[in-house]
Amino acid sequence: MSQTATRAPAPPVVRQPSAIQLGLSRAALETKIFFRERDAVIFTFSFPIVLLLIFGSIFADDLEGTGLNVSQLYVAGLIGSAAMTGFQNLGIGIAMDRDDGTLKRLLGTPLPRSSYFVGRALNTLFISFCQVVILLTIGVALFGLQLPSEISTWLTFVWVFVLGVLGSSLLGIAVSSLPRSGKSASAVIAMPFVVLQFISGVFIPVTQLPAWLVNIASVFPLKWMCQGFRSVFLGDAGATLELTNSYELGRVALVLGAWVVGGLLLCLTTFRWKGRRDG
Amino acid sequence: MTTAVRVRGLTKRYGDVQAVGGIDLDINAGEVFAILGPNGAGKSTAVEIMEGYRTRDAGEVSVLGVDPGRPTREWRSRIGVVLQTADDVAEATVRETVRHFAGYYPNAKDPDEVIEQVGLTDKAGKRIRQLSGGQRRRVDVALGVIGSPELLFLDEPTTGFDPEARRQFWELIGDLAHQGTTIVLTTHYLDEAEALADRVAVVAQGRIVAEGDPTTLGGRATAKATVGWSEAGEHRSRETDTPTRTVLELAQQFDGEVPELTVTRPSLEDVYLRLIEAPS
Numbered sequence: 001m002s003q004t005a006t007r008a009p010a011p012p013v014v015r016q017p018s019a020i021q022l023g024l025s026r027a028a029l030e031t032k033i034f035f036r037e038r039d040a041v042i043f044t045f046s047f048p049i050v051l052l053l054i055f056g057s058i059f060a061d062d063l064e065g066t067g068l069n070v071s072q073l074y075v076a077g078l079i080g081s082a083a084m085t086g087f088q089n090l091g092i093g094i095a096m097d098r099d100d101g102t103l104k105r106l107l108g109t110p111l112p113r114s115s116y117f118v119g120r121a122l123n124t125l126f127i128s129f130c131q132v133v134i135l136l137t138i139g140v141a142l143f144g145l146q147l148p149s150e151i152s153t154w155l156t157f158v159w160v161f162v163l164g165v166l167g168s169s170l171l172g173i174a175v176s177s178l179p180r181s182g183k184s185a186s187a188v189i190a191m192p193f194v195v196l197q198f199i200s201g202v203f204i205p206v207t208q209l210p211a212w213l214v215n216i217a218s219v220f221p222l223k224w225m226c227q228g229f230r231s232v233f234l235g236d237a238g239a240t241l242e243l244t245n246s247y248e249l250g251r252v253a254l255v256l257g258a259w260v261v262g263g264l265l266l267c268l269t270t271f272r273w274k275g276r277r278d279g
Numbered sequence: 280m281t282t283a284v285r286v287r288g289l290t291k292r293y294g295d296v297q298a299v300g301g302i303d304l305d306i307n308a309g310e311v312f313a314i315l316g317p318n319g320a321g322k323s324t325a326v327e328i329m330e331g332y333r334t335r336d337a338g339e340v341s342v343l344g345v346d347p348g349r350p351t352r353e354w355r356s357r358i359g360v361v362l363q364t365a366d367d368v369a370e371a372t373v374r375e376t377v378r379h380f381a382g383y384y385p386n387a388k389d390p391d392e393v394i395e396q397v398g399l400t401d402k403a404g405k406r407i408r409q410l411s412g413g414q415r416r417r418v419d420v421a422l423g424v425i426g427s428p429e430l431l432f433l434d435e436p437t438t439g440f441d442p443e444a445r446r447q448f449w450e451l452i453g454d455l456a457h458q459g460t461t462i463v464l465t466t467h468y469l470d471e472a473e474a475l476a477d478r479v480a481v482v483a484q485g486r487i488v489a490e491g492d493p494t495t496l497g498g499r500a501t502a503k504a505t506v507g508w509s510e511a512g513e514h515r516s517r518e519t520d521t522p523t524r525t526v527l528e529l530a531q532q533f534d535g536e537v538p539e540l541t542v543t544r545p546s547l548e549d550v551y552l553r554l555i556e557a558p559s
Contacts, residue, residue: 015385016352016353016356016385017382017383017384017385021382022382022383025379025382029368029371029375029379032371032375033368033370033371036370036371036406037370097367100366100367100369101362101364101366101367102367102368104332104362105360105362105367105422107332108330108331108332108355108358108360108362109355109360109380109383109384109426110352110353110355110356110383110384110385110426111383112352274332
């Protein structure tokens with residue numbers, strides 16, 4: 001049109017790419033790189049599967065008076081572990097990123113810092129989701145696990161999963177600052193994760209643990225995640241196996257929610273972009 | 280001429296160590312500026328303050344008109360940083376990595392052209408883990424320039440290179456400089472500074488002890504020359520302020536060709552070693 005020709009040329013607008021879009025781009029790259037490190041992929045995915053197969057095969061008895069068997073208990077517990085993969089993945093992954101120069105390089109680019117975390121979070125969510133799908137498939141196929149049929153139960157699954165993944169991921173981001181180097185990260189971070197699994201009811205039912213251990217476990221999110229997942233996959237029949245004869249879903253939500261908020265605060269106050277040698 | 284980097288009275292202390300003890304610096308837009316100095320002289324600290332990686336204790340710093348102590352996204356998209364060491368993104372290919380980083384910048388160059396420019400076109404599909412040290416460094420440069428920076432920082436870019444790789448790298452940096460990119464380079468290779476830089480600053484113990492054209496630094500061009508020749512099977516030499524006259528005298532003495540004639544001024548290395556030994 002003729003009017004447009006007379007208009008003064010617009011000043012050049014420098015449009016920065018959106019933070020969300022860059023977060024997605026980071027997630028795609030992280031996921032691609034993750035699946036290329038074949039040994040890490042095999043370890044990450046086979047660990048809970050192997051444990052499920054071993055524990056499920058050793059303890060095939062029925063749980064008295066519930067119509068449930070022990071392997072179903074393990075599926076629920078290991079799904080809790082899978083949702084907590086973020087703790088280990090991010091704890092080790094970010095420590096490595098700090099050590100190998102990834103964080104420093106990104107800090108020198110216009111990438112918004114939030115995009116890095118969005119990328120990491122989506123990557124973790126995806127890996128945890130894959131693990132859960134695999135565990136559920138094996139549980140249903142080999143150990144007679146019954147998937148819940150009610151939508152409300154699935155809703156419980158979704159909020160326990162999302163809060164659990166978020167809380168443990170934030171905790172993972174926070175602990176990533178602890179290892180002195182990327183090399184020591186897997187030892188520093190895997191150890192507490194294994195201990196937590198033993199005291200949170202993943203391998204050994206909470207009812208068989210001494211009270212003081214349960215008290216320690218109750219501070220951390222894994223115990224509550226497992227409890228939430230038991231409510232989803234064992235149903236009302238299994239509630240009698242709980243310490244309080246109830247899944248305490250309100251409390252589960254409260255503790256996991258508190259971890260999300262606390263984890264976020266912990267990350268914001270303690271996160272280091274630089275390695276210890278970088279001053 | 281516009282100023283790309285302006286530094287006044289910059290200081291930085293780590294505990295008891297005064298890493299940077301008052302540096303003034305002006306780097307012009309479009310020039311290649313080399314910062315020379317031994318390890319621990321404070322050059323990396325000074326550069327990392329300019330890059331926005333470290334905070335300073337005192338002084339004024341302006342990089343492309345912005346205080347790097349308060350870096351913005353817009354400012355970050357105008358500078359490029361090539362760090363000393365990095366071994367990240369090992370499992371991604373060269374092309375994937377360069378394309379990914381291109382997405383960070385509002386005015387990114389074409390990734391394939393940048394890969395071509397750094398001479399990695401035939402390695403573009405290879406994973407970074409499979410590259411040699413020199414090729415890896417070229418990826419770093421590609422990521423440093425992908426956003427069309429006005430100013431590029433290179434921190435000891437050729438450490439660990441073989442001589443051939445270093446030559447090729449120098450050509451690459453020369454090309455970038457020709458295209459108008461301002462380049463700030465730290466190095467402890469004097470031949471590198473001499474080959475690349477329009478101006479150099481020598482940093483020792485946190486201060487600049489000399490600054491200028493590498494060919495005249497520290498009075499190199501006018502310092503006493505050494506004339507060497509061979510006489511009766513023996514090597515002879517004479518230090519002189521007037522080497523031309525000495526050569527003419529020798530030419531008369533030998534009636535033509537002077538055997539094994541050499542005339543040398545102090546090398547940049549001689550000047551440098553003298554400067555860092557006795558900081559003013």
